[in-house]
Amino acid sequence: MQYLLMIYSKESGWSQMTDSERQQGVAAYHAYTEALKKAEVLVGANRLQHTNTATTVRLVDSKPQVLDGPYSDSKEQLAGYYLIDVPDLDAAIAWASRCPGAAHGIMEVRPVWSAPYDTPSAA
Incomplete structure (x- = not known):
């Protein structure tokens, strides 16, 4: 079964680290990613850009409303x-x-829900 492991952290944390701490952090994530690959459980992974690059889209009266930034503050x-x-x-x-x-x-940690339409139908 597929699971999405979502990483939540303070965006400002990275910039407050020393160069040495950042290098250790990069090495730790690299080692973790390699362990996932070696165990043959990794399907995909990505780091996201900061929330100030986000765009939020929602429908208001059936029309798209586009906002800069994330949907909620946390x-x-x-x-x-x-x-x-x-x-x-x-x-x-x-x-x-x-x-x-x-x-x-x-x-x-959230399980991925495979919708019925994701499964190829037998013809």
Whole structure:
């Protein structure tokens, strides 16, 4: 089953680190990503740009309303994610616990819902 491991952290945290701390952080994420690859559970991953680059779209009276920035304010922002394929929630939680993001932010683990239309139909 696929799970999305979402990394929430303070955007300003990176800029407040020393060069040495940033290098250690990059190395920790690289090692974590390599461990996921070696275990053959990594489906995809990406780091997200800061929230000031976000665009929020919603419908108001059936017309799109486009706003700059994220939808809501919070202490932590969605900074990146890992999409993994593991047997169950316990395995997903174990991988989330190993992510460097768990040490400096919050990890949200959410199962991916495969909609029926994602499955090819038999012809």
